[in-house]
Amino acid sequence: MKTETSGIEIQDLHLSFGDTRVLTGVNLTIEPGEFFGFLGPSGSGKSTLLRSIAGFGPRPSGSIKVGGSDVLSLPPWKRNVGMVFQSYALWPHMSVRDNVAFGLQERKVPAAQIKTRVNDALDLVGLSHLADRMPNQLSGGQQQRIALARTVVIEPQVLLLDEPLSNLDASLRVQMRRELLALQRKLGLTTIFVTHDQEEANSTCDRIAVLDKGVIQQVGRPQDLYDNPVNLFVARFLGTANILEGRIEKSADALRFVTTGGDALPIGSSNPGDAAIVLRPQNIAIGERPDGDTIPGKVLHSEFLGSQIRYIVSAAGSELVVDKSHRQGETTLPTGAEIALQVNMQSAVVLHA
Numbered sequence: 001m002k003t004e005t006s007g008i009e010i011q012d013l014h015l016s017f018g019d020t021r022v023l024t025g026v027n028l029t030i031e032p033g034e035f036f037g038f039l040g041p042s043g044s045g046k047s048t049l050l051r052s053i054a055g056f057g058p059r060p061s062g063s064i065k066v067g068g069s070d071v072l073s074l075p076p077w078k079r080n081v082g083m084v085f086q087s088y089a090l091w092p093h094m095s096v097r098d099n100v101a102f103g104l105q106e107r108k109v110p111a112a113q114i115k116t117r118v119n120d121a122l123d124l125v126g127l128s129h130l131a132d133r134m135p136n137q138l139s140g141g142q143q144q145r146i147a148l149a150r151t152v153v154i155e156p157q158v159l160l161l162d163e164p165l166s167n168l169d170a171s172l173r174v175q176m177r178r179e180l181l182a183l184q185r186k187l188g189l190t191t192i193f194v195t196h197d198q199e200e201a202n203s204t205c206d207r208i209a210v211l212d213k214g215v216i217q218q219v220g221r222p223q224d225l226y227d228n229p230v231n232l233f234v235a236r237f238l239g240t241a242n243i244l245e246g247r248i249e250k251s252a253d254a255l256r257f258v259t260t261g262g263d264a265l266p267i268g269s270s271n272p273g274d275a276a277i278v279l280r281p282q283n284i285a286i287g288e289r290p291d292g293d294t295i296p297g298k299v300l301h302s303e304f305l306g307s308q309i310r311y312i313v314s315a316a317g318s319e320l321v322v323d324k325s326h327r328q329g330e331t332t333l334p335t336g337a338e339i340a341l342q343v344n345m346q347s348a349v350v351l352h353a
């Protein structure tokens, strides 16, 4: 199977359905060979953006280049992109082999070549032994692999995946996402993966674009988005975020963050003014007594999660999530317990109002 692949460049893309703006000012560069994610809540415009690249739906304004060529004026079948849909869209009346061969027959590829390429594609997804089955004789995971084989067999320059795992049960999803990544690495094919599941995106994607209301909020590697979110939306969407609202004040030579609840915490270099700070649960520890960077809190709720205990704590005028690793034999703090929280302010992300 050929591994020619292309980068994608999107500039100033806008799209509305009637009065509803669905994509606003999208600019994005995806490198050749990247496994790239579109991540966002339902209705954020992920599928619309993907479909715009594939050439489905109304034509947006702006520009989309695949491999340096503008594709916006081309119909889907001339764009050299392969798309796998959430529903797989296999032909129910055709065998697995015929499903995979279909796109090649449409392109008038000689029969001998079709045979070799279909065999190669089925080998690639490990399902050669099921070539003569009908789609309804396959499991969900197998159908998904056939849908992938049917797409990569046409040797697209980019692979577009629209929530490809959402019809599978939880454990199969985990297995299939690893398989997807292995297949992508093997082919070196530029891939865009649409998902609303942050764990799925974090575990597979080289980089992710986080979308909200048709606007790209941030683009980056999963760790960068988690560690350095640019706004509260991204902070909340990736992982659990404790958000403290308040003000950064300068007193004497020191800066401190004063929460709306009146607690003061020392803070490193930053500008005074209204701000919010983002703290991940693992960066707040439960201490013995209030001193230093600690703030008082009260346990509202606890959940035993096995390796750790998750506490919901009322502190600093807010409800905070605090994870404490569980040691064998240790008991969970009761609801109502008065505790001191030690806050790792080095890890705090400051977002100015």
Ligand SMILES: Nc1ncnc2c1ncn2[C@@H]1O[C@H](COP(=O)(O)OP(=O)(O)OP(=O)(O)O)[C@@H](O)[C@H]1O
Pocket: 017, 020, 022, 040, 041, 042, 043, 044, 045, 046, 047, 048, 049, 196
């Ligand atoms: N054909 C259409 N006509 C009118 N509005 C549409 C159409 N298709 C999508 N929309 C609207 O565009 C917005 C973005 O939809 P889109 O399917 O791209 O979101 P999404 O992030 O992929 O969501 P989901 O995860 O639920 O699929 C939504 O508000 C949706 O209602």
